[in-house]
Amino acid sequence: xxxxxxxxxxxxxxxxxxLNVPYTTWSFFPIEESVVQLFCxxxxxxxxxxxxxxxxxxxxxxxxxAPPQFLMAANVPPPWxxxxxxxxxxxxxxxxxxxxxxxxxxxxxxxxxxVVNRVDEYLEPFGPGDGRIRRERRVTSISPIKExxxxxxxxxxxxxxFFRESDGExxxxxxxxxxxxxxxxxx
Amino acid sequence: xxxxxxxxxxxxxxxxxxxxxxxxxxxxxxxxxxxxTATRDLYPIHHDREFARRQGAPDPFxxxxxxxxxxxxxxxxxxxxxxxxxxxxxKMNAHGVAGMTMTAYGVVTGKSVDEKGRKLVDVEVRIDNGxxxxxxxxxxxxxxxx
Numbered sequence: 001x002x003x004x005x006x007x008x009x010x011x012x013x014x015x016x017x018x019l020n021v022p023y024t025t026w027s028f029f030p031i032e033e034s035v036v037q038l039f040c041x042x043x044x045x046x047x048x049x050x051x052x053x054x055x056x057x058x059x060x061x062x063x064x065x066a067p068p069q070f071l072m073a074a075n076v077p078p079p080w081x082x083x084x085x086x087x088x089x090x091x092x093x094x095x096x097x098x099x100x101x102x103x104x105x106x107x108x109x110x111x112x113x114x115v116v117n118r119v120d121e122y123l124e125p126f127g128p129g130d131g132r133i134r135r136e137r138r139v140t141s142i143s144p145i146k147e148x149x150x151x152x153x154x155x156x157x158x159x160x161x162f163f164r165e166s167d168g169e170x171x172x173x174x175x176x177x178x179x180x181x182x183x184x185x186x187x
Numbered sequence: 188x189x190x191x192x193x194x195x196x197x198x199x200x201x202x203x204x205x206x207x208x209x210x211x212x213x214x215x216x217x218x219x220x221x222x223x224t225a226t227r228d229l230y231p232i233h234h235d236r237e238f239a240r241r242q243g244a245p246d247p248f249x250x251x252x253x254x255x256x257x258x259x260x261x262x263x264x265x266x267x268x269x270x271x272x273x274x275x276x277x278k279m280n281a282h283g284v285a286g287m288t289m290t291a292y293g294v295v296t297g298k299s300v301d302e303k304g305r306k307l308v309d310v311e312v313r314i315d316n317g318x319x320x321x322x323x324x325x326x327x328x329x330x331x332x333x
Contacts, residue, residue: 029227038225042218042253045260049268060269060332068272069259072226073252079229112242114232115251119276150243183242 005108005152008144014104015142021097022138028078028089030165033128036066039073061125068122071162071172074133098139098158102180105142109182110153117177124164124171131165140175153181195267198298198306198331207265207293207310212257216285219247226252248282258312258325261291266331273307274328281322283314289322290315296326305330 006014029035040050048055049065056064066074081089093099105111126133143155155177162172212218223234228250231238239247254277263270283289297309307328316322 035225035227038221039252039256040260042222042225043212043256043260045256045263047260047263047268055268060271067256067259067263069252069255069275072255073228076227076252079227112232113230114242115279117276117278118251118255119274120255121274122272125271 005145011104011108011145011154012142015101018097018101018104018139019142020138020140022136023096023098025092025096025135025137026165027075027133027135029074030132031066031070031074031126031128031130033064035073036070036128039070040067061127063127063129065125065127068125068172069120071120071122071126071133071174072118075135075160075162098137101139101142101156105154105156105180110180112151112153112181112183113156114150114179114181115176116155116179118174120172120174122172124169126164126171129166130171133171134163134165134168136161136163148179148181150179151181151184153179156180195269195332196265198308198333201295201298201308201331203295203298205295207261207295209290209292210261210264211288211290213288214249214283214285219249219285222249222253226250228252244282244284246282246284248284251277251279253283254279254314254323254325257289257291257314258327261293261312262310262327262329265293266329269332271330272327273301273305273330275325276327277323277325279323281316281319283316283322287316287318299328306333307331 049059049061137160139158141157157177159175164171232242233250234247291312291314293310293312295308296311299307307330310327312325313321314323
C-alpha cells in the first residue's frame with residue numbers, strides 16, 4: 001500500500017478514465033417474498049400490501065409488492081459463494097469501470113465505505129415474481145481528498161438505474177454519495 | 188382486525204405544515220441482527236464490534252437500508268396502503284446503535300401534481316437518536332390517492 005498521498009491533480013487524472021463509464025450487472029438474488037417480509041420485520045412494517053394477499057389484490061397494486069425502499073437491499077451482493085462461482089463473480093466485479101476506480105483509491109488506503117447520502121426514485125412497483133434486477137451503473141464523480149471525522153478520504157458518487165427481469169420495465173434509479181476513507185487509527 | 192392503524196389518507200385532506208404523529212423504535216442487538224438478515228448486508232461494520240471501532244464508529248450501526256425501511260414504514264403507517272413512495276432521500280449525520288431509541292418526526296412541506304397526474308405530498312422527516320435530534324434526515328415525495 002502506498003503511503004504517500006497523491007496531489008488532487010494526480011488523483012483526478014488517474015480516476016478520470018473510469019468516470020461516467022456505464023456497466024451492467026444483475027442482482028444475485030431474485031425478489032423473494034420471505035426476504036421482503038424479513039425486511040418489513042426489521043422495521044416492524046405492517047403494511048398489508050407487503051403481507052396479505054386478500055388486501056394486496058384489491059389494492060391499486062393488484063398483488064403483493066415489495067416496499068419500494070427495499071430496492072437497495074434487493075441489490076446487496078451475495079455474502080458467500082462457493083469457490084467455483086466466486087472466481088467468476090470476482091472477475092466480473094473487478095473488471096468494470098467502478099472497480100478500477102476503487103482499486104486506485106485502495107492503493108492509497110481508501111477502502112472503508114460509508115454511505116453519506118442516498119436519493120432513490122421509485123418509478124414502478126415491483127415484488128415477488130419479478131425475478132432479478134438489472135442494474136446500469138456508473139461512477140459520476142469523485143471528490144478531491146478531504147479530512148473527515150473518521151479519517152482522510154474521498155466522496156465517491158455513483159448512479160444506478162434499475163430494471164425488473166419480468167418485463168424489462170425500469171423500476172427506479174438512485175444516486176449514492178459514499179465516503180471512502182482510511183480510518184484514522186491505521187495512519 | 189384492522190390491518191392498518193387508520194384508513195387511507197387522501198391528497199385533498201393533507202395540508203402543508205401538517206405534522207405527522209411521531210414514531211419511536213428501540214434498537215436492540217436483535218434488531219441489528221434482523222436488519223443484517225433481511226438485507227443480507229454482511230459488511231462487518233454492521234455486526235462486528237471490533238471492526239466497527241477500528242473504522243471509527245462507536246459500535247456496529249444500522250445500515251442505510253434500515254433507515255429507508257423505517258421511513259417507508261412511517262409513511263405507510265401515516266398515509267395507508269394505497270400510498271406509494273416516489274422519491275426518498277436520506278442523509279446520515281450520526282450512527283444508530285443498539286440501545287438507542289430512534290424517534291421519527293415528520294412535517295408536510297409541499298403538495299404537487301406531477302407530469303403524469305400523480306398527486307404528491309412532500310414530507311421532511313428527522314430521526315432523533317436520543318443524542319442528536321437530526322441523526323438522520325429524510326426528504327421524500329409520497330403519492331396519495333384522490
